[in-house]
Amino acid sequence: MNVQLLNKKEAIFESTLTLINENGFHGTPMSQIASHANVATGTIYHYFSSKDELITELFAHCRVKTNEHIFNVEASLSYKEKFFYIWNRLVDYYLANKKVFWFIEQFYSSPYYELIQQTKNPSYYGADRMRMFFEEGIQAGIIRDVSFPTLISLYIGAATSxxxxxxxxFCKAQKQGREDLIEIIWNGVKNQ
Amino acid sequence: MNVQLLNKKEAIFESTLTLINENGFHGTPMSQIASHANVATGTIYHYFSSKDELITELFAHCRVKTNEHIFNVEASLSYKEKFFYIWNRLVDYYLANKKVFWFIEQFYSSPYYELIQQTKNPSYYGADRMRMFFEEGIQAGIIRDVSFPTLISLYIGAATSxxxxxxxxFCKAQKQGREDLIEIIWNGVKNQ
DNA sequence: GTTTAGCAATTGAACGTTCATTCGGTTGCA
DNA sequence: TGCAACCGAATGAACGTTCAATTGCTAAAC
Known part of the structure; x- marks a missing residue:
């Protein structure tokens, strides 16, 4: 697969992301995706076997990209610093890539997500590194032994909210709110 | 509008909720909603001018029902007790009415939400009572003076997550996790 | 260095289906 | 008598997908 082909697939992904943000899963015909990406309708079916597969693969693609970004962290930092850093990277990434954020949100709360949960494709699971990071902190005695779903609910839930x-x-004083949020979570989960 | 009519409208709401949960906004034809609700297709158009209006009104309906439920709280409770009580009521309500929860989530992350944000219909705003409740706590000096979006991100974000x-x-030990969550949030926002 | 075969990439018109909406007619209540 | 509620077949537009035809690239054959 040469560069040109990669560009076409990327263009289809990008157009799908943009149009689904504007019009939703329905309301985004393949023909519209095609013309937005400057390809013919049939070309999409060269790369994806169906609209569902296109959307599902785009989801996996977004998850991989997001994870790559947020876990790109200096190993030399202290655990607390990493705890703050990763959270801020996540918020930054979503704010800078709102289309990715909303597409993922839309996908999670749609029946699509149930579909892919049944498959075993590891690309769909983004939580492994997060789990490892929390376990590292628990085993080192730095954060309290709270269940993983609880930590996720706080850490990811607050970031997405x-x-x-x-x-x-709704949020004017963004900077102060952000700092308050992650500090409250840290105080709530740290030991002592 | 007599009782029979209310029942029909309720039946249409209920069927829409069920089918959209299973198949999404797309994938849920009006004809299917009609037969699930035991009415003719045309009857839906007697109550709603379009599919979009049906979905938008269903959203407002769900919000009102949810708010009625969670703010039904004993005035005699202390602020801290109310803080815990309302949060638990919210979680209970969503867990007991998963279809309502997922419909609201799906709606929020879809382009529908942007549409209704432009209207001035107060039914669509569910945050007013929440804001009042937080302001009450701040003014009484019970909780820290943190911005409303920050409080919402923690309180509602953790509940929905x-x-x-x-x-x-993903969540086995549900009871413990719930208690941990709201306790961490309380500790994070209370004064002292 | 040119030819040629073959396959991948690409096209967009055409197809068949599905779906939101309409509408002319019926029922039932006031 | 009139009007609201209700029905469901009919309509027409929109959409996902297919496919026969075309282009462009690569590499083997000469």
Missing amino acids: HVKMVTYG | HVKMVTYG
Whole structure:
């Protein structure tokens, strides 16, 4: 697969992301994706066997990209620093890539997600590194032994809620709110 | 509008909720909603002018029902007790009405939400009572003076994330996790 | 160095289906 | 008598997908 082909697939991904953000899964015909990406309708079916596969693969693609970005962290940092750093990287990434954020949100809360949960494709699971990171902190006695879903609910839940607030325009003093949030979570989960 | 009519409208709402949960906004034809609700297709158009209006009104309906439920709280409780009580009511309500929860989630992350944000219909705003409740705590000096979006991100964000975890089947020890969550949030926002 | 075969990439019109919406007619209540 | 509620077949537009035809590239054959 040469560069040109990669570009076409990327263009299809990018157009799908943009149009689904504007019009939703329905309301985004393949023909529209095609013309937005400057390819013919049939070309999409050269890369993806169906609209469902296109959307499902785009989801996996977004997850991989997001994970690559947020876990790109200096090993020399202290655990606490990493705890803050990764969270801020996540919020930054979503704010800078709102289309990715909303596509993932839309996908999670749609029946699509149940479909891919049944498959075993590891690309769909993004939580492994997060789990490892939390376990590292628990085993070192730095954070409390709280269950993984609880930690995720706090850490990821607060990050996504914050991004939603900013996107909806409910959040004026963004910087202060962000710092408060992650500090409250840290204080809640750290030992002592 | 007599009782029979209310029942029909309720039946249409209920069927829409069920089918959209299973198949999404797309994948749920009006004809299917009609037969599931035991009415003719045309009847839906007697109550709603379009599919979009049906979905938008269903959203407002769900929000009102949810708010009615969670803010039904004993005035005699202390602020801290109310803080815990309302949060648990919210989680309970969503867990007992998963279809409502997922419909709201799907709606929020879809382009529908942007549409209704432009309207001035107060039914669509569910945050007012939550804001009042937080302001009450801040003014009484019981909770820290943290911005409203920050409080919402923690309080609602953690609740919805928890419900998602349970629904996805990631959350085994549900009871402990719930208690940990709201306690961590309380400790993070209370004064002293 | 040119030819040629073959396959991947690409096209967009055409197909068949599905779906939101309409509408002319019926029922039932006031 | 009139009007609201209700019906469901009919309509027409939109959409996912297919496919026969074309282009462009690569590499083997000469």
